[in-house]
Structures are given as C-alpha cells and as structure tokens.
Amino acid sequence: MGIESSRKRVALVIGSGSVKCAAAIGIQNVLSREGIGFDMVVGCSAGAIYASLMAVGHTGDTAAQMTARLWTKEVTSKRNTWAMLRAMAPKMLGFRPDTFGLRDDTLIMGRLRQTFGDARIEDLKIPLHITATDFSNGELVALSRGSLVDAIRASIALPFAFSPWRVDGRLLIDGFLSDPLPLSVAMKNGADVIVAIGFESPYQETVGSAGRFAFQLSSIMSNNLLKSRFAFHSMAHHSEVIAILPEFKERVKLFDVGKLDYIIREGELAAEQQLPYLRQLLAEGRTGALSA
C-alpha cells in the first residue's frame, strides 16, 4: 500500500490537433502493452475527444473505431446559412458572439451524445480534465466535473466555425486559444510524470479566402504559443515531461480519417522511442518508495 500510494502519478496530456490527436491512441497502445496505466488524462480541443474515450475506459482499438465514425469531415460540412447572413448584416439580423458559428453543430452534437451519452466527467474510470478558453477574458478553463458532452463541445468550439458553448454560466471557446498543450493542468492536479503529445497547426499552402486567412493567423499565433509554453515548462521543470511532438512525413489534413492507421502507428513509434526513459522514471519512483 505504501508503495502504491507513493508511486509516481502518470498523466497523459493530449494537445489540440484535430485528427492528428489519434496518435495518442498509439501511445495508449504501447503503454498498456507495457502495463503502464494513466492516473489522469487531459485533453484540449480534438484531443479532448481522444482523452474522453480513454477516460471512459475504451481500449485503443475501440477508440480508433469510434473516432473514425465520430470525428469526420461531415461534422463541419453543413453551413449555418443564418450565421453567414448575420455576419454580413449584423445590425439588421442581429450578430451575437455566443451563437455565431459558420458551421451547423447538430451533427457533431448528435455524434457526441451517441458516443458519450449523459456521462459525467467525475464518474469516469480515469480522472479527466478537459480544457477550454473563457471567451470574455481569455483564461484557460479546466473542466473536471459536469457533463462530458458539454465539456467536449466547449473544447472544440473552433472560433468562427462553431459557436462558443456555455458551461456553468461561462461562455467557452476552443481550448487551443489559451494553451494548445495544457501541461499546467496535469501539474496542478499532481502529476509527477507527464506524457504529452502536441501538434503544430498546419500552415495554408495558399491563402485564397477569408476563412483560410483566418486559419493561417490562428496557426501562426497558436504555434508560437505552443513553443512559448513548452519552453517555459521545460525550463521551469515542475514535473518530468516526456514530450512527443510527432512530425508526420505525410501531410495530414484536418479530417484525414483515412490516415488514422498511419497516425496511430506514428504515435506508437514515438512512444516506443520514449519507453526506456519512461521506465527509468517510474523505476526511480519505486526505489524511492521502498527506501522511505
């Protein structure tokens, strides 16, 4: 029991990165094969979906199958025509930031409910924290209890595409705006060893529309924020962070569900590379416990 309680607590943090976040499944596969479980999972934006599947208790294979059906291109394909008109004639039709999104969210909400039902975050098998951003003051918000579907919906509220989402009276938007790889949430919740997987947002090859322009800007700022946060955490060194920042040789678009196997495989390869170091860190924990 003494060993158990003083064992190092391992967290998995999955940053924003749309379908690339599936690489987290690869990490889960490798670590569960090694008998290493997570004491906590943190997810941001699309990473929140993968983190939730793990926290619910799905194996890597099931999670892969489920996301192949859940997070597909169709979720953003239906336009919200009213939103377009409101953006063009804000005064006449009434422009409200809390309801503005150029894409209709009915499909993604339906799929999230189908997958997660009425689950509450605090009841899941593994403690889960989902991050979003407070729309009014820009602060990072960690959701650690309450409706799972609401938390995921807030975390993936990509500006302009999906409308913000209200949780406990706060209007929330996509977690990547405040921190694309929220290591701090795992640290504050007592993680000793953090396995973190993060992704740079892709840059546009051409900027041929206002939408692509906006995407390019948000990629520039969030990638710089990712680097800055990461530099801070490696310097501050509050916890051991094993960072996995996969660089996919194949270009993976936002909803390249066809590349899911490739992405998961890359996650597995990256995790295998880090295994010796992770084993060493966890062994140090055990020795410490025995001598204490």
Place this chain on the structure above:
Amino acid sequence: MREQVAADRVAARPSVAVVIGSGGLKCVAALGSIRVLRKAGVPIDMAVGCSGGSLCAAWLASGHEDADRQASRFVDSLQGMFESFDYRAVPRALLPGVFGFGPEFALLDDRKVNAAIIDAVGTTEFSATRIPLRIVATDFMTGDKVVLQHGRLSDAIRASIAIPLVLRPWMVDGRLLTDGGASDPLPVDVAMREGADVIIAMGFEEWPQAEIGNLMQLVLQVKTITVNQLLRSQLAFYSVSHHAEVIPIIPDLDRRIRLGDVGEIAYLIRQGELAAEREIPYLERLLQLGAASVSTAGPSAAPASTAPASTAP
C-alpha cells in the same frame, strides 16, 4: 589614470536594452517611460520594437530627445487614418473566386499609413541609428518571428505594424511579413541574443472587446485572447530562464484604448511614466547609477557625489 578608471567603468557597465512590445496606440506610453529612464540617467544601448512599439523604438534609437513632439505629430497624422476603409475588401471576402483573394487582403486602404511612416522616419536606414535597433515582424507563410536590422526603417516598421486583416502584409527581402505581435508581442529574446545584460521590457496587454456586434470584433476578440496568452507565456519563460535581468514595465491602464483614441495620448504617456518610476529604484541599484558617478568623478568632484540624492525628489 582617472580617465582609465572611468573607461573601465564604462566597459564593465551592464549593457541595457529597451524592448517595446506590441499594443497599438498604447505603445506611446513607452515615450513616458523612456523620458523617466533618461531623467534617471539610465543608459540605453539598444532598442527593440514590435508592432506599434517599433515606432517608439525607432525614435529611441535615432536619439531624438524631442520624441514627444515627434509622437504628437505622428499622432496628428493618425486622425482619420483608420477610417479609410478599402471597399474592394468586401467583394473579395465574399466572392474570393471572382474578385481575387490573397495574403495581401486587408480592410484598410494603407496609403495614409505608409505616408505617415515616411513622414516620421524618412528614408533612414538601420545603419544610421545612434544605437542599434531591431524590429520584429512575423513571416506570414511560416509563422516564424523575423528580426529586421538592415535596410530602411520605414519598410521594417510598416511590416511590423501590419495588423492582420486591417493592414496588408509587407514584403521585405522577398518575405511576406505581418504584425510582429502575432509571433511574439514582447520580443525580449532579441535583446538577449544581442547580449544585453539588463532588459527593460515595455509590454501592453490587450483589452477584451467592449461589445461584439460584428464579425470583425469577433476576430479581434479571438486575437486579443491569444496575444495576451502569448505575452504572459513569454514573460513567464523569460523570468524562469533568467538569461538576462528582465524588468517588465507594464502600464496599469484603467480603460480600453483603441487605435483611434488619440485623445488618450496624454493619459497613456502619464501611465508610462508612472510604470517606469516604480522600477527606477531597482534600476539604480542594479546599474549602480549613484555609485558609478562617485567613482568616476573622484574626490575632486566630491559635491557631485551627492547629486543622485538631490536629483531624486
């Protein structure tokens, strides 16, 4: 002998850089801060500017003591500048296929802005500034931070202040550059790399939008969120890494300042002064401003050694 000691003193003195971050009109607060630093005798060996701060950095580097007058002249030229809406932007945004849409898209006609920059710095080149100057912009295609230090100041400033969607990006040396604030709102590391020992970092947080009643205000709100996070994150990193002594000077503003709020200039300069005054005692200790004058002046100039006390009311 005494000259030799004085020269050694100067050589051994920590080098001081002033970094002025992005913040639109708020950056004029830096003029107040610089005035306070000069009055206290803080030596400034290098200036780094980003976005709105690049203009103040350019004034600082060119060594004009009458920066205030220049600022007010520039500000006068700002009147109405942000109202020259480029009407071609609307069809371009709505029907990109027909009217053509590219990275050079912007809502504002930039001719007045360009003229005001030329009016402010003329054709001065980086090589002609009194102290070294670095201006930060962002590569629009790769998102990388770009440090400009050659060529004309006007091109560098124009690139650095290219507020996304408002002013079109600016081509410098074959790279399409946009607002420096998009990659680093307070580029302290530029001064570190140049070997500064003490870095006075003047940064500005963006205020949330008062109301969000159209798409543009929504875009600005999203930008504000990320830029503030980036600013805080960079400051946290620099204070932990501690490669150099970083002294942030962040004015306490009690109101939201927009680009066109020219009437707030006096208020901003005053807040800049107050924010700098709070750091003066620490800077005096750090740079041994009082001690240096004692040892270089020597015993023959004994009365001068009391100067620091009398000039700090």
